[in-house]
Amino acid sequence: MDISVENVTQIWKSRNGSKVTALDQFSHQFKSGQFSCILGPSGCGKSTLAQIVGGIEKATTGTVSIGAADNPAVTSIGGPSVMVWQSQNLFPWRTVIDNVAYGLEMAGVSRAERYERARVLIASVGLKGFESHFPSQLSGGMRQRVALARALILDRPILLMDEPFGALDAQTKIVMQEELLRIFDETHKTVIFVTHSIDEAILLGDEVIVMTARPGRIKEVLPVNLPRPRSVEMIGTPEFGALFDHAFHLIRDEVTKAMAEQNAAAGAKL
């Protein structure tokens, strides 16, 4: 499904009445079946954008339209997508299988059918045998896999991922990235993936959208033409290195700007 974001501006109001412009006239066409990564300094509005596209928040101004490429009729925002967050928000009192099957349970799917579908997904994220475990009995990486399976079971055409692997150790992260690449090659969902990692953005994405420091605008869109299927070994290739250098220079300028702005704001308060 295509996602068309046009001139989206988001102004948050804090409790004390001050306003923060998180996104400023953000426009981008996310193409159906494409993996788009969003890279930008802390506070530039990446999570805000994911929440607006997912229909969790309404933009102050601007529009988000979602529709199939061959049928651009606008569907309801939020309906076609599912979100995976950095913190997994699993239900601690539910077992792995009941966490994964939760969405189907809410949709009224019978126990036998939802368990059958949940078992297939649990196996596909490498957790066969852990169906009856509780989240507290799993490692952080395993919990993140459960969160991924819980999102995938809904089989929505759009997957929104907000730093889903940000809290994982380096080895688990690699395994999860390869897992996600495999799932993407099989399902070709439209993916919007927020990350702080330049490597991760290039490894996973068909394009990397580099954002400016707040207020978040698009600084540059880098197409990533590395062939698929991708693997972590590609990080060592010259093509990957050239993309990394380019993204690194863009992002370094913006992070420096963001830090200077934060220091100035802190100085003003003293």
Ligand SMILES: Nc1ncnc2c1ncn2[C@@H]1O[C@H](COP(=O)(O)OP(=O)(O)OP(=O)(O)O)[C@@H](O)[C@H]1O
């Ligand atoms: N619900 C909210 N209410 C008020 N302000 C908010 C809200 N959500 C975000 N903000 C503000 O909007 C700006 C952008 O926040 P956002 O969480 O989108 O940034 P981000 O790019 O995801 O940052 P990070 O990389 O640190 O996760 C920040 O200044 C933040 O304080």
Ligand SMILES: [Mg+2]
């Ligand atoms: Mg964020």
